[in-house]
Amino acid sequence: MSILLLRIAKYKAIFFDFDYTLGNRDVYAYQLYLRAVNENSSIDDPVLKEAIVQDCMIWDQKGNENKYYVQDLLKKRYGIDLQYDDFSVWWDDHLWEYAVAYDDAYDTVSKLKEKGYLIGMLSNGTSEGQRLKLKHAGLDELFDAIAVSQDIGFKKPDVRLFQHAMDLLNVRPEESVMVGDIYGRDIIGAYRAGMRPVWFCVEPNMPHHADITVIHALSELLKYF
Structure with a gap:
């Protein structure tokens, strides 16, 4: 048996993060910030409105910044006072409505499933919101478990x-792969849990030195599994 076949036979389950791994969060975060600006201001100038939304995307830090920080900067910089009872809750309640997958997500996950892998999602966030994102992006039918x-x-x-996710599919760490974009969450967590981590890094020239599998598009997974 070839080395490749041995590697394929070793793993039983592949887990995915959602935002910036399966889902193109830049697209749906942009749409929701645009909605917030439209609902809370009367700005008609398209260039100014675009500047505001682009600033929101910068302040958002790819979802890693507190939403109240973005809310505060909107008021200080542009005088836009968001009239929501709780902006963070409003955000979580509506982000899924704009969720879209990366272009190669469905095809890649489908082919992995056809090869016999169990497919799971392993994500931080609200239980309902993350599941709704997966469904709205048209990927939910491909998944065997969601954690x-x-x-x-x-x-x-x-x-x-990570252990909870593996328990849902009744697989051991050495039989499991975790694909995610945030090194300090997805990769180190999978590594510590004994899984095989795969770093989805969209920046092709990002320096790194650890002996971790790195992909720049989801379709590259098919070279390894």
Whole structure:
């Protein structure tokens, strides 16, 4: 048996993060910030409006910044006072409505499933919101299990969330692969849990030195699994 076949036979399950791994969060975050600006201001100038939304995307830090920070800067910089009871809750309640997958996500996951892999999602976020994103992006039918941090009260990189996901599919760490974009959450968490981590890094020239599999498009997974 070839080395490639041995590697394929070793793994039983592949887990995916959602935002910036399966889902193109830049697209749906942009749409929701645009909606927030439209609902809370009377700005007609398209160039100014675009500048505001682009600033929101910068302040958002790819979802890693507190939404109240963005809300505060909108008011200070542009005088836009968001009239929501709780902007963070409003954001979580509506982001899924704009969720879209990367162009190669469905095809890649479908082919992995055809090869016999169990497919799981392992994500931080609200239980309902993350599941709705997966469904709205048209990927839910491909998944055998979904593990979200709110389900059990632990967030990545806590190994307990990774173990919970593996338990759902009845697989061991050495039989499991984790694909994600945030090194300090997805990769280190999977590594500590004993899984094989795969770093989805969209920047082709990003320097790195650890001996971790790196892909720049989801379709590259098919070279390894």
